[in-house]
Amino acid sequence: MAKQVNLNADMGECFGVFKIGDDDALLDIIGSASIACGFHAGDPNTMHKVVMRAKEKGVSIGVHPGFNDLWGFGRRRIDMNTRDLEYMVAYQIGALQGMAAYAGMKVTHLKPHGSLNNMAAEDIEIALAIGRAMKTIDRKIIYVALAGSEMEAAAIKLELPLAREGFCDRLYDDDGNLTSRKIPGAVLHDPEEIKNRVVNMVLNEEIVSRNGKRLPRKIDSLCVHGDEPTAVTAARAVRRGLEAAGVKVLPLTEMKLG
């Protein structure tokens, strides 16, 4: 059977007149859009626009919930209790479902943003709080979780659909964690190198650490970025490289997950 993989990207991160990212370019490349919901970024108009474009492009949509911190763009850790955090996520899921009605679409996945993602990857209580919000509202929503993280554990425990996520443009340590951005070279920029790593990751179901260690790892979804023109170029190279290698690039909704 042909290999398959999903490409996802963060979307809808404008706020009023403030613009971020090239959503239109990415929508031609990815299969699934993770849409900001007004807490770390995004506003109702922006959400509406992205939802309508995703519909046109056949891209599936998901919630990209973040902390209530527009100033910090959701990148600052906020020490919330897990009950507050759960309802904050539920609120954002609902809000996007409201906007998705304009396109007659369903919200089919969730991927936490920024610090909320980092904290959920490390802390099972936070990962479970997010999962409970998903399960309460719609138990079919796919939890997009960093492969090997506490989010993966939470999705399994709560019996939520799970997509294990990998990163195209980041080095990994020998233990399978992402190499800290503080280490020089931790973030890759060369489209050719990024493409080759990703194709190997998917074809051989392994991640090669920065020391050359080969870690078996099945990746369902690869995260690409659109904040800079070079990121869009790399995302395009990844898509083409995967297709050239015979990999099917699909929306999350068409993936065989498990």
Next chain:
Amino acid sequence: MAKQVNLNADMGECFGVFKIGDDDALLDIIGSASIACGFHAGDPNTMHKVVMRAKEKGVSIGVHPGFNDLWGFGRRRIDMNTRDLEYMVAYQIGALQGMAAYAGMKVTHLKPHGSLNNMAAEDIEIALAIGRAMKTIDRKIIYVALAGSEMEAAAIKLELPLAREGFCDRLYDDDGNLTSRKIPGAVLHDPEEIKNRVVNMVLNEEIVSRNGKRLPRKIDSLCVHGDEPTAVTAARAVRRGLEAAGVKVLPLTEMKLG
């Protein structure tokens, strides 16, 4: 057939540690709760709490959307374009639907808050924008509209379920509009007087203006308040007075609307 009427109140208008209103007292009196959704007031925790309590008390729930103005509590007119306004309302409907999932409840009505209500009562374009958001998300949501206002016209035009609203504690002018709060005596405080006016309003399907003019007007839902202890006392008197007069006090979801 016995007369019937709904009592509604604004709810969930706390924000974090900031408390407003006596939601628990009102939930024993009213049939339908209009729940703030985080824009003029309210936060995910508060929304969750009100939804769970409403479920326990058999009170139906609705959206109480407001302007994005916590500082002004949604009472300041903001000159938004109608497209922005429509999506802002859709966002708030969705957010409450998300929280309602915790109680397994449906969101069954919408009543705009503060200045958004005042502006929609006067301006058909705003009233229609709100209605389009409702219709897009769930065409069964009941539009709670000041009787005789542009919101009523919008609900009829969009073929949305309509509940005509009356006010227990406000004087009316001869033309059926509410007497301005700037006129002394425009707001009633005496529970006995309020009760008597309301019972007459429902039994005789008429409003008596401050000059004694009798205006035929069928009221489906009466707005009560809980901001002050006296308001709760008056709300309780209204409920008892209506029941003593043989009027059935029902949730909006059990009303025969038309």
Next chain:
Amino acid sequence: MAKQVNLNADMGECFGVFKIGDDDALLDIIGSASIACGFHAGDPNTMHKVVMRAKEKGVSIGVHPGFNDLWGFGRRRIDMNTRDLEYMVAYQIGALQGMAAYAGMKVTHLKPHGSLNNMAAEDIEIALAIGRAMKTIDRKIIYVALAGSEMEAAAIKLELPLAREGFCDRLYDDDGNLTSRKIPGAVLHDPEEIKNRVVNMVLNEEIVSRNGKRLPRKIDSLCVHGDEPTAVTAARAVRRGLEAAGVKVLPLTEMKLG
């Protein structure tokens, strides 16, 4: 005596990761920067950065207060009472003074932003409320007021220093008001045309309306923009044109006003 004029521009309108405008380019052109203070745009980091750059470039600094509406970028009219509005402006003046201490600079002018500017130009009560905030905090702050507007009247009444403002890239009606942006051609884009109009405006102390009517009008400060690359080009052309015509382009603090 040589003619003199000030060039001013709005600055510091980023918010966290969200970027707007090319402040660095404009700081080489203008004499005075009007700095957003965190209400319609701007944050403490951005304010700090602009203040430090203005110091380096010899550009004087002023407050650019706006409504508390980041989502609407201060462009939506909000119906505040004048007392609230006055204290809101005072707060923003103080906040910028705090940041200005890092450069050892004084805040020397104020120009309202967006809808607050439009409303103050038309409504003397709003114009006076802004002026009272200025006068309470520092009666030497220069009120940058659309020439002929209620802001000008307020500055005179409150005996505040006044700089009459003109627009480089806008047509005027015969009565001296700006031609509405809804009229085609109301906003000019050609740098050469803009430069010629401005040089005439300053040398001959007159504005020529779109119908060719010549209106005597002494302009102290000209507003330039930096939102688009073409705007920066036009601003540069204006500066060069004025200097070529022998006009001194000065910070507001070095102008002879009155």
Next chain:
Amino acid sequence: MAKQVNLNADMGECFGVFKIGDDDALLDIIGSASIACGFHAGDPNTMHKVVMRAKEKGVSIGVHPGFNDLWGFGRRRIDMNTRDLEYMVAYQIGALQGMAAYAGMKVTHLKPHGSLNNMAAEDIEIALAIGRAMKTIDRKIIYVALAGSEMEAAAIKLELPLAREGFCDRLYDDDGNLTSRKIPGAVLHDPEEIKNRVVNMVLNEEIVSRNGKRLPRKIDSLCVHGDEPTAVTAARAVRRGLEAAGVKVLPLTEMKLG
């Protein structure tokens, strides 16, 4: 020489229609008010009102800066970098100075709020960032610092005036830290007990830990609360007890510090 001490309280923590605390009652008891500045609570109107009342009552005023988190009332830790944090504090100092101009008053102290206080007490980098903001704007502002904390160290290092703070209604551990609120009995409620502890603390310049250990500690300022009626009663008892014991209760501005 007679002993002297200051009583301080948090003030101005309303936000729009949302009310918290009994500022008027406390202003008759305390010598110094720490005023919220619109980030964790407070708005320009509220700041104005508290400043004017403080003037009437002869109470000195200070900044009570908090995190930009109204929803969490500044009680959630936010992981900001120290540069952002410094400018955020500078902004709030400036904003209060702006409002203080209405009363012709100077801002004479600073006490961080909630989590910002907790973090600054533990982390010298945060404590120094706050101190740098103070020193840049006005090097005479008194740093109100938990006795023995990193804030105390920062004030000394930056050569800022320092007031060592003690708590009236909290138990202390043997090492001089506050007993965690999670330990039963950590917060005292009995006015008589509170008063006796405080009088001993001031007269004998010692803190008695919950195990009875006597720790020498000179306290310049005691924190009282006004969130609940019982807190106001306790604050009043403290004031009377101190005066009965011959202690002078003074504004920070009249204290001999150092």
